[in-house]
Amino acid sequence: NAGVTQTPKFRVLKTGQSMTLLCAQDMNHEYMYWYRQDPGMGLRLIHYSVGEGTTAKGEVPDGYNVSRLKKQNFLLGLESAAPSQTSVYFCASSYSPAWGVYNEQFFGPGTRLTVL
Amino acid sequence: GQQVMQIPQYQHVQEGEDFTTYCNSSTTLSNIQWYKQRPGGHPVFLIQLVKSGEVKKQKRLTFQFGEAKKNSSLHITATQTTDVGTYFCAGLRGGGADGLTFGKGTHLIIQP
Numbered sequence: 001n002a003g004v005t006q007t008p009k010f011r012v013l014k015t016g017q018s019m020t021l022l023c024a025q026d027m028n029h030e031y032m033y034w035y036r037q038d039p040g041m042g043l044r045l046i047h048y049s050v051g052e053g054t055t056a057k058g059e060v061p062d063g064y065n066v067s068r069l070k071k072q073n074f075l076l077g078l079e080s081a082a083p084s085q086t087s088v089y090f091c092a093s094s095y096s097p098a099w100g101v102y103n104e105q106f107f108g109p110g111t112r113l114t115v116l
Numbered sequence: 117g118q119q120v121m122q123i124p125q126y127q128h129v130q131e132g133e134d135f136t137t138y139c140n141s142s143t144t145l146s147n148i149q150w151y152k153q154r155p156g157g158h159p160v161f162l163i164q165l166v167k168s169g170e171v172k173k174q175k176r177l178t179f180q181f182g183e184a185k186k187n188s189s190l191h192i193t194a195t196q197t198t199d200v201g202t203y204f205c206a207g208l209r210g211g212g213a214d215g216l217t218f219g220k221g222t223h224l225i226i227q228p
Binding site for chain 2: 040042059090102104107
């Protein structure tokens with residue numbers, strides 16, 4: 001049982017390049033989330049999903065897109081990377097027996113992204 | 117949007133001293149969760165509080181949820197070096213449409 005995994009662990013991009021971060025969970029959780037963590041800013045929600053095929057905007061969605069084609073995977077895309085997107089990105093998932101019920105979030109190990 | 121304020125941002129204590137971090141919301145929360153993140157690690161769930169006035173304990177950690185469900189606190193008794201890290205609260209408003217909002221965290225630094 002791997003829990004929540006993220007790939008890649010590290011990445012360096014040049015301004016304007018694109019990339020996709022992959023999050024996978026093997027706990028059959030309904031809810032999945034993407035956060036970014038910056039010094040002094042805590043964890044900020046980028047996008048989240050309450051089930052396969054659904055996505056919703058969080059606090060800081062601009063510049064990012066997401067997809068949840070399969071229940072176990074949640075992809076975060078950067079179409080044209082900017083230096084302001086340099087951050088540590090965490091994926092998380094949680095079990096939800098009903099809509100609006102948020103239980104413990106399980107976090108992945110994070111992806112450290114640098115945009116030059 | 118919803119804001120969850122957490123204080124202090126940093127706390128230096130001598131090993132063996134107590135530590136408290138506070139979380140305040142501008143709106144009533146359905147529940148509140150607490151997480152711990154060790155340096156270089158990822159957040160790990162500690163506890164969830166749901167009921168007004170709820171108090172829960174985990175060994176040296178005591179968690180409280182305010183009567184009005186707008187504030188919460190985490191208190192650690194007799195800190196140890198293993199308590200080092202950042203403690204986050206995360207609040208959920210009623211309805212859950214917007215997900216959890218995390219506070220900015222309190223960094224606990226322990227001096228031996």
